[in-house]
Amino acid sequence: MSQFAINLIFVGGSFALYIGIAIWARASSTKEFYVAGGGINPVTNGMATAADWMSAASFISMAGLIAAGGYANSTFLMGWTGGYVLLAMLLAPYLRKFGKFTVPDFIGDRFYSSKARLVAVVCLIVASVTYVIGQMTGAGVAFSRFLEVSSTAGIWIAAVIVFFYAVFGGMKGITYTQVAQYVVLIIAYTIPAIFISLQLTGNPIPMFGLFSEHTDSGMPLLAKLDEVVRELGFRDYTADVSNKLNMVLFTLSLMIGTAGLPHVIIRFFTVPKVADARWSAGWALVFIALLYLTAPAVASMARLNLLTTVFPDGAEAPALAYDERPQWIRSWEETGLVNFDDKNNDGRIQFYNAVPSFEDTAESRGWAGNELTVNNDILVLANPEIANLPGWVIGLIAAGGIAAALSTAAGLLLAISSAISHDLIKKTLKPDISEKGEMLAARISMGGAILLATYLGLNPPGFAAQTVALAFGIAAASIFPAIMMGIFSTRMNDKGAIAGMLAGLLSTLLYIFTYLGWFFIPDTNMLANTADNWLFGISPLSFGAVGAMINFGVAFLVSNATDAPPKEIQELVESVRYPKGAGAASHLSH
Amino acid sequence: MSDEKSPAAQYWSANLRLILGCLIVWAFVSYGCAILFRPLLAGIQFGGTDLGFWFAQQGSILTFIGLIFFYAWKMNKLDKKFDLGE
Numbered sequence A: 001m002s003q004f005a006i007n008l009i010f011v012g013g014s015f016a017l018y019i020g021i022a023i024w025a026r027a028s029s030t031k032e033f034y035v036a037g038g039g040i041n042p043v044t045n046g047m048a049t050a051a052d053w054m055s056a057a058s059f060i061s062m063a064g065l066i067a068a069g070g071y072a073n074s075t076f077l078m079g080w081t082g083g084y085v086l087l088a089m090l091l092a093p094y095l096r097k098f099g100k101f102t103v104p105d106f107i108g109d110r111f112y113s114s115k116a117r118l119v120a121v122v123c124l125i126v127a128s129v130t131y132v133i134g135q136m137t138g139a140g141v142a143f144s145r146f147l148e149v150s151s152t153a154g155i156w157i158a159a160v161i162v163f164f165y166a167v168f169g170g171m172k173g174i175t176y177t178q179v180a181q182y183v184v185l186i187i188a189y190t191i192p193a194i195f196i197s198l199q200l201t202g203n204p205i206p207m208f209g210l211f212s213e214h215t216d217s218g219m220p221l222l223a224k225l226d227e228v229v230r231e232l233g234f235r236d237y238t239a240d241v242s243n244k245l246n247m248v249l250f251t252l253s254l255m256i257g258t259a260g261l262p263h264v265i266i267r268f269f270t271v272p273k274v275a276d277a278r279w280s281a282g283w284a285l286v287f288i289a290l291l292y293l294t295a296p297a298v299a300s301m302a303r304l305n306l307l308t309t310v311f312p313d314g315a316e317a318p319a320l321a322y323d324e325r326p327q328w329i330r331s332w333e334e335t336g337l338v339n340f341d342d343k344n345n346d347g348r349i350q351f352y353n354a355v356p357s358f359e360d361t362a363e364s365r366g367w368a369g370n371e372l373t374v375n376n377d378i379l380v381l382a383n384p385e386i387a388n389l390p391g392w393v394i395g396l397i398a399a400g401g402i403a404a405a406l407s408t409a410a411g412l413l414l415a416i417s418s419a420i421s422h423d424l425i426k427k428t429l430k431p432d433i434s435e436k437g438e439m440l441a442a443r444i445s446m447g448g449a450i451l452l453a454t455y456l457g458l459n460p461p462g463f464a465a466q467t468v469a470l471a472f473g474i475a476a477a478s479i480f481p482a483i484m485m486g487i488f489s490t491r492m493n494d495k496g497a498i499a500g501m502l503a504g505l506l507s508t509l510l511y512i513f514t515y516l517g518w519f520f521i522p523d524t525n526m527l528a529n530t531a532d533n534w535l536f537g538i539s540p541l542s543f544g545a546v547g548a549m550i551n552f553g554v555a556f557l558v559s560n561a562t563d564a565p566p567k568e569i570q571e572l573v574e575s576v577r578y579p580k581g582a583g584a585a586s587h588l589s590h
Numbered sequence B: 001m002s003d004e005k006s007p008a009a010q011y012w013s014a015n016l017r018l019i020l021g022c023l024i025v026w027a028f029v030s031y032g033c034a035i036l037f038r039p040l041l042a043g044i045q046f047g048g049t050d051l052g053f054w055f056a057q058q059g060s061i062l063t064f065i066g067l068i069f070f071y072a073w074k075m076n077k078l079d080k081k082f083d084l085g086e
Helices: A003-024 A030-038 A042-053 A056-098 A103-110 A114-146 A151-201 A221-231 A244-260 A262-269 A274-292 A295-310 A327-335 A356-364 A378-386 A391-429 A435-458 A464-488 A494-516 A540-561 A567-577 B007-036 B051-081
Strands: A338-340 A372-374
Touching: A003 A151, A003 A391, A030 A151, A030 A262, A030 A391, A030 A435, A042 A151, A042 A262, A042 A274, A042 A391, A056 A103, A056 A114, A056 A244, A056 A262, A056 A274, A056 A295, A056 A378, A056 A391, A056 A464, A056 A567, A056 B007, A056 B051, A103 A114, A103 A262, A103 A391, A103 A464, A103 A567, A114 A151, A114 A262, A114 A391, A114 A435, A114 A464, A114 A494, A151 A274, A151 A295, A151 A378, A151 A391, A151 A435, A221 A295, A244 A262, A244 A464, A244 A540, A244 B007, A262 A274, A262 A391, A262 A464, A274 B051, A295 A378, A327 A338, A327 A378, A378 A391, A391 A435, A464 A494, A464 A540, A464 A567, A494 A540, A567 B007, B007 B051
Parallel strands: none
Antiparallel strands: A338 A372
16 A cells, blocks of 8 residues: 555544544534533543644644754743643633633623723734644645645645534534544654654653663763764754753743643633642643653654764764665655755765854865755654654654644634634624524634634745744733733732733734844844844743733732722632632623 | 631632742742753763753653642642632
């Protein structure tokens, strides 16, 4: 059977599963549509949350980022998991007790202000729309590589599948498809990792293999990797970072941003009880950790594999001849994600870090510049081929990458559509809309959101990579502080919250645009995006944490200078603090 | 709520103390051991590198999981003790 046929069976089979679930889990009320009826088991919700959270970025890109950056990029590992501690302790249980459907719902009611609700809706939509672009393009890449269709056709196929189960099933359909998608993606991620760990270290568990002995050299794997990269002019893989302030703030921004992303928060509205929301956050992190503990192993092993493929006998011996390159390099060359340019015309692949400090060494070896460029994103997708695994594992990786992208896209689309149909239409424009009318509005806005996401996926703005920083920055600087103050301060009033959200949002946008260009339009940046220009060495990607502090500070000052919130609001804050009396999530109770 | 020592107020301050304790550990392992104190831990070898590297790539994540389950377990006990659970 051809590899194409195998891929088709795996991807087609997983799609049939998702559609089957959608038909079985059709939503028949707004409560089912928004919060899956509020009766999801905490472990099930944890698994769905893990799939909801782990996007194309976690599945496809993260290991490549760590492979390239080594220790310095551990920020992604800590940042994208540490947020769950904040969620479990500072947000999820209280929002579950509050018992509404959406994030702007809480902000609007708690700060007794439709303006606050509107600011929250805008933040949510900007953060979620920018995030969904990456999911659609990620699905497109996986389709075009594995199913031999154009990425345009790939994005349309993805849109139709998501449309089917998200529009009909709402949160209920999304929850159960996310559980299936988690199973698909975690199997796809770990199987190649286990084989590679066995080949390199003899240890079948990748997270232990990372700190084991490298079988071929008898050295610890990481010491071997440090040695190999050093001989090629790269920084040591485990080398420390000098700008610690930026590393701390970047990690903190990712953590706060994770906790403030609406599509993650709303998953905790689906469990029956307040205590379940706490357990569920723990389970979510367990399921996420299965991938996140494997990723750093995949990263270091794939980097070592790649370098020893190119330099089979070490950096001093002749490099791999281009004509003898393995099949996986050939197939990725076709996608343009791997490029070879024989600068010294010796027919061999010299792959090294061409920096001035390494020039003398390179010259003495007869090298005339780095000849191989490898896109970080291919590491995970190419893993099975690098390790010579059978064809069905490649089919599995294809289905896993698409599952990761689709599950996150669906969660984001639900967050967007519920903000439109519930917060904008039901709560602001047309409060007397019937249950049926609201359901229809929810489905139409979901359909509209999918069309918008598809359009943006097909015509990605040139700034797709930077927009993820924007999504995290906005979530960290606006949404997270507003919710947290709404729970932990009875004194916080409407004016303080609105001023804080706007100050956090605008300062973050200003800082990002200053270095990355106004609305990311190239060449409109006022300062070059280099470490010398950054304020106190803080990169634009790390500013979300500073924006959050500005939000807290401004909100505190403005709130204390103006009237305390009304008594019933203070009582509302008291009530969300105690689990007793939490009914199922509902929009009726007040 | 008028009495400062009401059970509800006691429950809330117990919760705040617990959160504070957990977040100190949370910050200590990630920002401390994995980033700021890594040079201090450089002497402790671990699997071909130092302990700080382990905290950055695995130790923090494992600690985070432990913290959430510990918090959930302690809060369940508090809910029962103050009869404020569901």
